[in-house]
Amino acid sequence: MDMIEQPSITDRRKWLKPSILAGLVVIIALMPVIQGSPYILHIFILTFIYIIAAVSLRTITISGQFPLAHGAFMGIGAYVAGMASKWLGWPPWFTIPSAAIVTAGIGMLISYPFSRLRALYYAMGSLFFGIGVIYMVYAGGIWTGGYSGLTGIGSMFGSSKVAYYYFFLGLTMVCLLALHRFEFSRIGINLKAIAQSHLVASSVGINEGWYRILAVSVGCFFAGLAGAGYAHYNTVLSPATFNFMGTLWLVMYVLLGGIESFAGPIIGTSILVLLPEFARDLKVYSPFLSAVLLLIVVFLMPKGLVSLPYLIRAWYTERKKGKKITHVSGN
């Protein structure tokens, strides 16, 4: 009887993760009610947008490629949507998906020649592509707004932050579900197989080049989506947002949270975007502090912040064991 009524420790552990997750979802869903300040909502909206971009960057990396142009792809989505809205008068409901498709298409075109490059060469190739994109924006004159930026992009919900908040919350959820399915299906298995050994993968019939292009296209689709959403939220675009620094921030979000886990970039983005807002005096130093944080994480937990609970548990059991041993030897 007792055994049935008392839930064991393992049972409680099993429920711990889902209940924390559910709690977080409730808090996030009720955020505008709890803390309705437009500024806080603004920060959360940016977090949502960057979560989409960072998770989509990680989706490309599971195929063993490490592109250094993801900020630029976000920029392509943003500028395509912004220009379509400003010059063609297209509504956001149309520009956002089409910008994502255009970005995926450009990603596909670029990755075709790049699919022959590996490791460092791939990173270098994509890096220069990203820089090239920014210079094209600069050279675009009145069409892209050049150095002074693109203004006059149609907004989605006027000045209501709450509407934007729920829109981006929903969009992020949908994107995360879509990318999660992508990774944890046979498609993701094939990508991971290619990353581990392209020789073996192709020897069992996996078309390496094709799958690498697919990963880049999907990653770029969601980067473009995030960028396009950003364009219609901010209604003003500056090329500096999407330059190499922009890419590096995305890389940092991924690395800080943990590149090997799906939750990694979500955690990394949340911390690096939200944290500076809670210590606003230090905000000027945020690049330095972020770098220090990243270095600490990279050295102490190479698998990112997601591995923290496991490391703590391992350390705790180790310590318990250590105590027992000293006790025995003390006798």
Added chain:
Amino acid sequence: MFLETKGLTKKFGGLTAVNQFDMYVNKGEILGLIGPNGAGKTTLFNLITGVIRLTKGQIIFDGKDITGKKPHQVAGLGIGRTFQLNPLFANFTVLQNVSASFHLHPRSSLLDIYFNTKTYRRNEAYILEQSLEILRLVGLDKVEDEMAKNLPHGYQKMLGIARALAIKPKLLLLDEPIAGMNPDEIEFTMTGIEKTKQRGTTIVVVEHNMRIMDLCDRVVVINFGHKIAEGLPKEVRENKEVIRAYFGDEHVA
């Protein structure tokens, strides 16, 4: 003839690794491809499977010209292979290594996979069942949940063969399957190769270790990219050219 190479030539800069190499494999046999270090055996495999491009020549498999095809296309036609240095999906478990290799049969469409349709789930269930059967066949079913990188050397080699079997090959190219194994593992692997042959797979095996000759129906000896002998294992063992290639002139009786 099941597989045939005609005038196969590969030059790396000034070095001719494989020179005017003619070879054929009959359906259902085990052909041994032996030769000293650096003779060009692995290069030959890489040429057949399209990992490297050939300089000249032609490869015909099952009546089709497969010259210049890419590795995944060659695999798609039914040529499976293992590797000498035996790369693995190191961070997959043993079972995942094999199930990930079931890319071709049965093949689900991208949409089926993405939307987790009935077809996809049925295929995956079939793949799981087949993978377990292959693991039982090669004797790795007890370590199916172990990470591939944690396996001992002999097991890793067997896993390489298991993975190649997952594509249901008509022709299996084994690159030094028993190199670096202890006698028990050699015995075990050779039995496994024999069993695979009995299931109707044609096999070409590259090896240094002369013990492999016990399995072979025919042997081709290669040195410096040339074919120097060909025939039954017994004939080849007594061939003067072969003895010279392995032991030098003074050993030729």
